Every structure is written in C-alpha cells, then in structure tokens.
Amino acid sequence: MKKASRSLRRWLLWAAGAGFVWYLVTRIGDIESLLRTVSQGAWPWILVAVASQAADYVLFALLFQGSFVAVGVRGSLGQMLPLTLGAVFVNTLAPSGGTAGLALYVDDAIRRGESPSRATAGTLLASVMEFAAFTLVLAGGLAELYLSHDLRSYEILATVALMLFTGGQAAAIVLGAIRRQWLEQLLGQSQAVVRRLFRLVHRPCPLTDDWARRSAEGFASAGAAIRARPTYLARPALVALASQLVNLASLYCLFRAFGVSIRLGPLVAGYAMGDLFLNASPVPQGIGVVEGVMTLVFTSLGQSAAAALAVTIAFRGLSFWIPFVLGFLCLRRLKSFAPPNRHEDHRPGLR
Numbered sequence: 189m190k191k192a193s194r195s196l197r198r199w200l201l202w203a204a205g206a207g208f209v210w211y212l213v214t215r216i217g218d219i220e221s222l223l224r225t226v227s228q229g230a231w232p233w234i235l236v237a238v239a240s241q242a243a244d245y246v247l248f249a250l251l252f253q254g255s256f257v258a259v260g261v262r263g264s265l266g267q268m269l270p271l272t273l274g275a276v277f278v279n280t281l282a283p284s285g286g287t288a289g290l291a292l293y294v295d296d297a298i299r300r301g302e303s304p305s306r307a308t309a310g311t312l313l314a315s316v317m318e319f320a321a322f323t324l325v326l327a328g329g330l331a332e333l334y335l336s337h338d339l340r341s342y343e344i345l346a347t348v349a350l351m352l353f354t355g356g357q358a359a360a361i362v363l364g365a366i367r368r369q370w371l372e373q374l375l376g377q378s379q380a381v382v383r384r385l386f387r388l389v390h391r392p393c394p395l396t397d398d399w400a401r402r403s404a405e406g407f408a409s410a411g412a413a414i415r416a417r418p419t420y421l422a423r424p425a426l427v428a429l430a431s432q433l434v435n436l437a438s439l440y441c442l443f444r445a446f447g448v449s450i451r452l453g454p455l456v457a458g459y460a461m462g463d464l465f466l467n468a469s470p471v472p473q474g475i476g477v478v479e480g481v482m483t484l485v486f487t488s489l490g491q492s493a494a495a496a497l498a499v500t501i502a503f504r505g506l507s508f509w510i511p512f513v514l515g516f517l518c519l520r521r522l523k524s525f526a527p528p529n530r531h532e533d534h535r536p537g538l539r
Contacts, residue, residue, distance in 0.1 A: 200524070200525055201519060201520065201525050204277070204281070204516065204519055204525065205516075207281040208277075208281075208516045211280065211281065211512075218475075218505070219505075219509070221501060221505075222501060222502070222505035222509065225498050225501045225502050225505070226502055226505070226506075228446070228498070229442070229445035229446050229498075229502065230444070230445045230446075230447070231445075232445075233441045233442070233444045233445035234441070234442070234445045234502070236438075236441045237438045237439075237441040237442050237445065237502070237503075237506060238506055238510070240434050240435070240437050240438035240441060241435075241438050241506050241507055241510060241511075242510075243434050244431055244434045244435055244438065244507075245269070245272055245273065245511055246265070246269065247427050247430055247431040247434060248272050248318075248431055249265055249268035249269040249271070249272040250265060250268070250427045251314050251317060251318065251424050251427045251428050251431065252268050252271070252272065252293060252310065252311070252314045253265055253268045254314075254420075254423040254424035254427055255310045255311070255313040255314035255317060255424045256268075256293075256297070256307070256310040256314075257420060257423075258310070258313060258413055258414070258417060258420035258421060258423075258424060259306045259307075259309040259310045259313060259409060259410060259413035260303075260306055260413060261297055261302045261303070261306050261307050261310050262300070262302065263297070267296070267300075268293075270518035270521045270522060271292055271293055271296055271522060272511075273511050273514045273515035273518045274289075274292055274515045274518050274519055274522050274525075275288075275289030275290070275292050275293070275515070276289065276508075276511040276512055276515045277511075277512055277515030277516050277518075277519070278292060278515070280512055290311045290315070292522065292524055293307065293310070293311050293314075294307045294308050294311055295523070295524045296522060296523050296524060297310070299523040299524070300523070303409075305405045305406060305408075305409045306409055306413070308402070308405070308406035308409065308410075309406050309407075309409035309410035309413055310410075312357065312361065312406055312407060312410045313361075313410050313413070313414070313421075313424065314424065315357065316354065316357050316358055316361065317421075317424045317425055317427075317428040318428050318431075319350070319353075319354040319357075319467075320354065320358075320425070320428065321425070321428035321429045321431065321432050322428075322432060322460075322463060323351070323354065324429070324432070325432045325436070325456060325459070325460050325463075326347065326350075326460045326463075326464060328453075328456045328457075328460065329456045329457040329458075329459070329460025329461060329464075330343075330347065330457075330460070332453035332454065332456060332457040332489070333457050333461075333485070333489075335453075336453075336457075336488075336489060338485075338488045338489065343461060343464070346464050346465060346468040347464060349468055350464060350467060350468060360403075360407040361407050361410045361411045361414065362411060363407070363411075364404060364406075364407035364408035364409075364410065364411045364412075365408060365410075365411025365412055365414065365415055366411070368404055368405075368407075368408040371404045371407060371408065372400055372401060372404035375399070375400035375403050375404055376400040378400075379395050379399055379400050382395055383395070435459065435463075435507070436455060436456065436459055438503065438506070438507070439455060439458070439459050439499070439503050440455055442499045442502045442503050442506075443455070443495075443499050445502070446495055446498050446499055446502075448491065448492075448495045448499065450486075450491065453489075454485075454486065454489035454490065454491070457485055457489060458482050458485045458486045458489070458496075458500075459482075461481050461482060461485045462478045462481055462482040462485075462500075462503075462504075463478075464481075465477050465478050465481045466478050475508070478504060479500050479501065479504055482496075482500040482503075482504075483496045483497050483500045486499070486500070
C-alpha cells in the first residue's frame with residue numbers, strides 16, 4: 189500500500205511538471221506581453237502592486253485558516269499558504285469550477301488526521317466568506333455602472349448567477365444545521381436531475397453515488413460549527429474583506445504606475461466586473477474573458493483604451509502568473525503530492 193501510494197504521488201508530481209511546462213509554452217505570448225507592459229511602468233508603484241498581491245495570498249491563506257479554526261480543524265499559516273498557492277496551480281490545469289483546489293485543502297487536512305466532514309465544512313465556510321465579501325465590492329461596482337448608464341445585460345446575468353450560487357451555499361449551510369435530512373433529500377433529487385442530463389448527452393456523470401450524502405454532511409457540519417461558535421466567524425469575515433481591499437489597492441497602484449489617475453467608482457467597477465467573470469467564466473481562471481471585460485469597463489468609464497489595456501494586462505499578469513509559478517514550486521510541500529513518510533497517517537484522502 190505504501191509503495192503504491194508513493195508511486196502514485198510521484199506520477200502526480202511528474203504530471204504536474206509536464207502540465208506546468210505545457211502551460212508556459214502555450215502561453216508564451218501572454219508572458220511576453222506582460223513583461224513588455226510591466227517594463228513601461230514606474231517600478232516603485234509596480235513593486236507596491238506586487239507586494240499587495242503577495243499580501244492578498246497571505247490573507248487568502250488566513251481566510252482558510254480562520255475558517256478551519258471555526259469548524260474545529262487545526263491548521264497553521266505555514267500549512268495554509270502553500271495550499272493556497274497550490275490550489276491556484278491545480279485549478280488552472282484541472283478546470284473544475286474551483287473544486288479541484290478546494291479538494292487540496294480537504295485532502296491535506298485528512299492526511300493530518302483531521303475529520304473529513306469538518307475539513308469540508310471549513311472549505312465551504314471559506315468559500316461563502318469570500319463570496320460574501322466580494323458581494324459588497326460588487327454592489328459598489330454595479331452602482332457605479334448604473335449611475336454611469338453603462339450597466340449591461342450580461343453583467344446583470346453574471347451577477348444573478350453568482351448571487352444564486354452564493355445564496356445557495358449559504359442556504360444549504362443553514363438548512364443542513366436545522367434539517368440535514370431535508371437537505372440530503374434535496375441534493376439527492378438534484379443529483380438525479382444531473383444524471384439524467386448527462387445521460388441525454390451520453391456522458392458519464394461527474395457526481396459519485398454518495399455525493400448527496402457527503403455534501404449534506406459537509407453543509408451540516410459547517411452549520412453546526414457556526415451555531416456552536418458564531419464569534420469565530422468574525423476573523424474570516426474581516427480577512428475576506430481585507431483581501432478585497434488589498435486587491436483594489438494593487439489595481440490602483442498599477443494605474444499610478446502608468447501615470448493614470450482614476451476615481452474610486454470606476455476602479456471598483458472595473459475590478460468587480462473582472463472578478464465577477466473570473467468566477468462566472470467557464471475558462472480556467474477566466475483567461476482572456478476577464479481581460480476583455482475589465483478593459484471594456486475601464487474604457488467605457490472614461491479611461492483611454494491604451495491605459496485600460498496596459499493596467500489590465502499588468503494586473504491580471506501579476507495576480508495570476510506569480511501564484512501560478514509559486515504554486516507549482518510549492519507542490520512538493522503538499523501532502524497530496526509529497527512522498528509519504530513513516531509518520532504519516534495512511535488513511536486514504538479524497539478522490
């Protein structure tokens with residue numbers, strides 16, 4: 189068993205390395221464009237923007253740490269930060285709506301001897317906190333676009349989709365806390381509908397047989413933890429909000445780096461729409477889609493096309509490529525990829 193586990197992890201690491209090289213080669217044009225664009229900016233402001241991005245990923249790691257603590261799962265910042273960077277890498281190469289990256293957090297917790305249901309609850313709680321904080325920024329962005337008579341139908345549709353997703357998660361946590369059986373029945377019915385849809389297109393259903401039970405267990409655990417220790421929610425909530433503010437600060441620094449002044453309203457609107465389509469886009473990490481949307485929003489709100497494009501390329505490049513490369517370098521520190529040692533708990537992780 190131990191030998192098979194070591195062999196599997198070695199192959200996973202080799203596959204990740206091959207994917208990393210392939211991705212760099214296929215995106216070499218984007219990298220060259222980023223380097224050309226950044227070289228034209230004022231370096232003091234660009235360095236502050238880079239530092240802000242680094243702070244954002246530390247905050248994101250603290251968000252998961254605080255969420256894990258809220259549900260009774262141990263985890264230090266030193267453990268969460270490599271997982272956060274690794275999740276960016278995994279979500280890019282294995283597009284799954286972000287679930288592949290979240291599975292890393294759960295798998296790591298299981299291999300450290302923590303409860304699978306509590307670990308799942310922690311990731312759900314972190315996800316809800318992240319989207320709740322973003323909702324505040326999104327509301328400001330939508331207000332700016334509405335007042336500028338520049339709110340478009342696809343922006344409204346994407347907002348509604350995100351609100352339904354976030355509201356659905358929050359409602360599932362509440363229902364799981366008070367009526368877990370009802371939630372499991374509801375998820376079971378949803379699973380049956382998904383299976384029928386995949387059967388119609390002659391494709392295998394991605395949901396396992398016990399998906400409804402495991403999902404209900406995760407939502408119920410999150411709800412029970414919130415009811416038992418509601419004061420523990422304050423820390424991840426504040427960290428999630430701080431992460432959004434740091435991202436806005438990074439974007440503002442890049443505008444200054446290219447000698448462009450911008451008001452708070454358009455800054456928030458461009459950032460909010462970019463992050464909205466980062467989550468709503470079917471393309472991994474929203475590459476191509478987010479850049480187009482942010483440039484369009486900034487241009488429509490008074491920025492020149494050249495300035496809007498340069499800032500968007502720089503912001504997206506710094507916020508994506510730095511964690512992507514660091515995430516690959518961190519893989520060997522993750523228990524899902526590193527060879528097992530004799531002290532490791534050999535219970536199987538998540539599939």
